[in-house]
Amino acid sequence: MLCTPKNPAIHRYTYRLLVAMSFYIAFIVVAVYAFREHITGPLAYLLAALPALPIVAMLAIIGLYLAEEKDEFQRNVLVQSILWAVGATLSFTTIWGFLELFVAVPHFDLYLVFPLFWGLVGVASPLLKRRYR
Amino acid sequence: MKNQLRVLRAQMGWSQADLADRLEVSRQSINAIETGKYDPSLPLAFKLARLFETPIEQIFSDEE
Numbered sequence: 249m250l251c252t253p254k255n256p257a258i259h260r261y262t263y264r265l266l267v268a269m270s271f272y273i274a275f276i277v278v279a280v281y282a283f284r285e286h287i288t289g290p291l292a293y294l295l296a297a298l299p300a301l302p303i304v305a306m307l308a309i310i311g312l313y314l315a316e317e318k319d320e321f322q323r324n325v326l327v328q329s330i331l332w333a334v335g336a337t338l339s340f341t342t343i344w345g346f347l348e349l350f351v352a353v354p355h356f357d358l359y360l361v362f363p364l365f366w367g368l369v370g371v372a373s374p375l376l377k378r379r380y381r
Numbered sequence: 382m383k384n385q386l387r388v389l390r391a392q393m394g395w396s397q398a399d400l401a402d403r404l405e406v407s408r409q410s411i412n413a414i415e416t417g418k419y420d421p422s423l424p425l426a427f428k429l430a431r432l433f434e435t436p437i438e439q440i441f442s443d444e445e
Binding site (some may be wrong): 255318319320321322324377379380381 | 405406407409410412413414416418419421422425
């Protein structure tokens with residue numbers, strides 16, 4: 249993604265990401281099957297929030313990658329990409345929130361904020377790298 | 382910040398990838414430093430100075 253394939257930090261990042269994604273898929277399946285039944289109480293909240301946990305863990309995985317990546321330039325580009333994506337995500341969600349409040353626009357589900365953010369990181373990263381060519 | 386990295390690298394007969402391997406960074410990093418678009422941290426600048434056996438001031442100058 250960010251550096252040479254032999255980079256051990258990237259290897260560890262990819263491995264952790266795959267583990268997190270496997271848990272994500274497993275938890276989605278668990279939640280979907282569980283909610284075929286009528287579940288109430290704390291268990292319902294726990295099951296409903298379960299698929300979000302591996303997604304939240306991705307933030308820690310990125311944090312670990314930033315701590316382990318030896319290439320300061322690559323770290324710099326990723327941090328800049330994340331900052332741009334944070335700004336764009338907050339701008340979009342805030343603007344959309346007011347649009348929903350005052351005019352008829354489709355509802356934007358909150359669980360889509362995270363993929364939106366990572367999509368924007370993916371867009372920002374190559375654009376920022378072009379700056380340094 | 383200006384630098385003599387390209388010249389020093391050419392004197393050693395190294396490609397950007399060779400230098401990147403020696404510093405354990407990506408080739409993109411070397412390119413960004415050489416073109417003056419990215420200023421390395423002090424630790425990386427010292428690493429470069431040690432590698433080329435030359436003082437940091439002879440690699441980097443703070444003129445625009």
